[in-house]
Amino acid sequence: MPQRHSISFVLNDQPVAIQADPGKSLLDLLRNELGLTGAKQGCDSEGECGACTVLLDGRPVRSCLTPVGKIAGRQVLTIEGLGAPDGLHPLQTAFIEAGAVQCGYCTPGMLLAAKALLDRQPEPSRGQIVEALEGNLCRCTGYSAIFDAVETAAARMRGEGRDQARAALPSPPASSATPVGGDALRRDSVEKVTGRAKYVEDMAVPGLLHARVLRSPHHHARLLSLDPGKAERLPGVVRVLTAADVPGANDLSDYSRNEPVLTPVGDTVKMKGAPVALVVAASPEQARAALEAVGVQYEPLPHTFDVADALREDAFPIYQGGNVLTSHRLAHGDLDAALAGSDVVVETGYQTTYLEHAALEREAVLGYVDQEGRLTIVGGTHEPHWQQAYIARLLALEPREVRVIMPPTGGSFGGRQDPSPLLATALAVHLLRRPVRLVYSRLESFTASPKRHPYRVGYRIGATQDGRLTGVRVRIAANTGGYDAHGQYLPDFAVVASGGAYRWQAVDAQAQSIYTNGPKGGQFRGFGTPQSNHALECTLDELAQQLGEDPLEFRLRNALEQADVSFLGYPIAESLGYGAVLKAIRPRYLESRRRVEAFNATADEAVRKGLGLAGMWYRFGKSGSLRVEAHAELARDGHIVVYCSAPDYGQGIATVMSQLAAEQLGLSRDLIELVNADTALTPDSGIQGASRATYWVGNAVCRAVHNLELAIRGTAAELLDCPPSDLELVDGRVVVQDHPDRSLSLESVAEAFDSLGKSRRVPGFFDLSSQFPEETRPKYTPHFVTGAQTAEVTVDLHTGQVKVDRVVAVHDVGRVINPLDARGQIEGAIMMGLGAALMEEHVPDHSTGFGSYYVPTAKSTPEIEVIPVEVPSYQGPLGAKGLGEAAILPSTPAIINAVSRAIGARMRQLPATPERVLGTIQGRPPEGSRS
Amino acid sequence: MTEYLYPASVDEALRCLEAYQGNARLIAGGTDLMPDLRKARISPRCLVDITRIPALDQIAVTQDFVEVGAAVTLATIRDSAFLNQHVPALVDAARSVGATAIQSVATWVGNIVQAMPAADGAIVALALNAEARIVDGHGERWRPVESLFVEPGVSAVDPCRQIVTRLRFPRPPSPSNGGPCLVVGTAWRRIGRRPSLVLPILACAVKMCLRRDGGRIERAAVALGPVAPVPYRARETEALLQGRPPTGEVFAQAGRVAQGECHPRSNVLRASREYRLAIIPALVSDALSTAAERALSLVQ
Ligand code: FES
């Protein structure tokens, strides 16, 4: 009979013989036994994500679904064998250049799937590329840049275009000479395309223990007892931790009211997946087995997912103080008069649903005690210094006894603001004094991680016959689920986004954040604003239709001008480009309209096309402190080191920071080193949320660099014996103007700093606290970006299936710092907005992974055109504004307006699944809500 | 630790299964098996991999049949020039299973033996009147694929004792072959919550034999899923079509009959029973017209 156990195969062109269990997966073999961590696990090895793709005899396979037995005698190619940093494969080069790499978690799988295609088909059509990549999910890029990259690489490999196969990426990148506005390549991309980037799950740590969280299976229950005894006696189990083990405050601090890290006995769990105990064992399997052995008793309590139920007089209280967490109201003008003076008043009710971030990397945190005895936590986050404070509070330590480091991270979209996994890991490391890693399963991530808050939004909104908006009344019920998780701050955001960049005579807007026993809501790209904006922009579309107005001209007529009193009741404080945006989209809009009308005039009765338009305004950079700090240092060898905390989970902010520094100094970007997001090394630059990094941290970086430049000039001036104002920085040297022979290298300036005893590291602050005193309104800085998008869709009227054909996105983002990244952020946001419009819906109890929660795949990608409108900001660094989140706001309503217009009826519930679309076409009442 | 064997012949594979007395299990692509193994829903002591048995990875076209070996992957089917030309429904169904990296290794036979009511490969096999060659300790025989489905996830084929070595279906008569007066067209229609990587809300496969003059339908096979606990042949619909002219009106009527004979269930994630019923007419009549067009295009 054939051989067993000993398996020989060829791995990345090298013959290998191993002893292995042939029934285990190739993915586990590669990652755990061979140390090749380029292949990623994005789902629970269910074959649903494609991140683990490798080539077996040249064909793409899911390594998680490939038993090791199958590779005997075959060739396996992993990303590590595709091309090394000094000899990149043309696909790798093209991915970097096209901006096809954001968080990089999908990248190894994508590259290998693409390679298999090009090996078989050197001249693939776009359709073939889509088909080949269909099985590989990407949550960041929106796919278009990836398709482009494959086309470019194919052309080059055929000998068209500039470099040939196996060309090395020019290093430093050729474009680094023009830091801002040129297509600056990502600093970390080479690591990512070669599979060398080490994400938390990829880090090898000797003596590592593995933690798993025991979670409530009930949506609402009292925790009666916990007995870890049996679990602790299982092989490999080190400890079962409970609330009783927490040395400090068992909470999430001001991130979330009333949310424990581990639920104490006697207390209630408010949602399924609420944490109850933490099991630590020698292997992940042992930890998993121990979960089932923990003795735990619950008393189930009545539960609801529905805000209407939770608000009822006789509702079962989820919290002592009642089920309303917070509310916020904004009112000015005489609404009754405004509506009475309207020729048309429409009333609408819109509903949105729970959404999952579905970043390709699951929640993963590593912790250890470093050589200095300091508790060190490595995990994706938006604010390392806040986490440091939370951890210190949990463990009753001083913040300086805790270090938080941001590793390469596989996407966030807001999901990584949840401190829970970091806190749980910190607790285990602190108590056991051993290295511990906590990785959520995908199922666990779906159950326990924060979601987009579902909204119910009711509008009453009026206009005059000549198309002028009068008054708006809006009521928003936001479902914050079982825990606060920032839901306390939500109503303000919901309200602000509900009025848009339009002129109103009178406003009455109110939002409530309401507890239910659904999954906890949390931060999610655009925190609390896309839902309101969706309802607003759909309602405006209904109003325009009733008035017989063109939706674009209607919005333009009512667009807020710079000096106008805004929806907030006062003018906004940054430059405003909404009118310019609408004008810029007009030609595309008219083109689309002609196309859609021509199609419909001759179409078969079963299909209709529709064109939709939606706008948005988005308040960026609201969060956190009004005073932000960064540092710049002249290194001993003459290069510049920038220190800041702007965590990069794939959106490319690290590149932006070094670009800004380079531009400020007129230096090439490779002379700039960035030290980012590590509490032991970098200053607190505040939370990275609400797209504030470029504007706020960028400004602080620019100021730090400016201060450093002043110091450099000052010192150099003494040495060169001239006034500082005569000096310029040229190619890494300080030169006396008009005297090129009189110059100093930055290295010698650094030497002079040292000999003079001057610090080579200087801080810079961006501080708006004098403009916005703490005690007075506005509580948040009234800085807004605006944008508008059109969507063209095709609807099958017999089945309700929708295909988005084309999206045009026009955004005022101030000055564009990195066009490639700006495009990538916008395309990624559009695809996420498309998912929310048509397919994404987290159904509690049913959505358990990528097989039951439908994120858009390659085939759903429409043609996308991105047109930036650059209305420079007043105070942003080099005129930039915030970008990353805003682009998602118009996508969903533009698509839904297009569908509604195509079918001649309004889609008021998200997502517009084939079933809901057909139901609306046939006039069936929408089914009962699930959220 | 599991044993992993590569038998060199079907006989040897059978002997391996026998030797383990029910504790060994066949594996082909393994894409459905691996999650079950990992979660210990099944724990065979031995996996018997049939993909290296010579000749099982062949598609053979004989005088009367198209035969597809048990190791033929969905990718091979998808890329087969013969099937693309003559049996597009099978090609489209193969393309519907997972994605490229699944199709690289997953097999048509495996898709059928999994016995899920929504399995694309099973639905199309029904419409093609496919048969399975079953080999076990008692000998070999052909059995209609339709007779292999017991209940959701349960096949009449026991992967611990039996081997399906190949599938066959009647070779479509083409101008150069077979039926002097018949032309055949096939079609596949599928609706899901997204374009792929998802189980279907509903899928429909059709094979239609038309008189060469286009005047009437000799016979048609219509298969749907998931509309019953097992992949479903819509026999009332087929009866209606027989002998009728291939017109839009007839197809629309057929769609309504199909709607009447199907009993889909509600699924919270995918679709309700009502929706599934509502789209059956469109799906069936669409597939029928495509199949008819394809058949008639052979006459020109
Ligand atoms: S890990 Fe293999 S497909 Fe997700």
Ligand code: FES
């Ligand atoms: S870059 Fe594709 S998932 Fe992040």
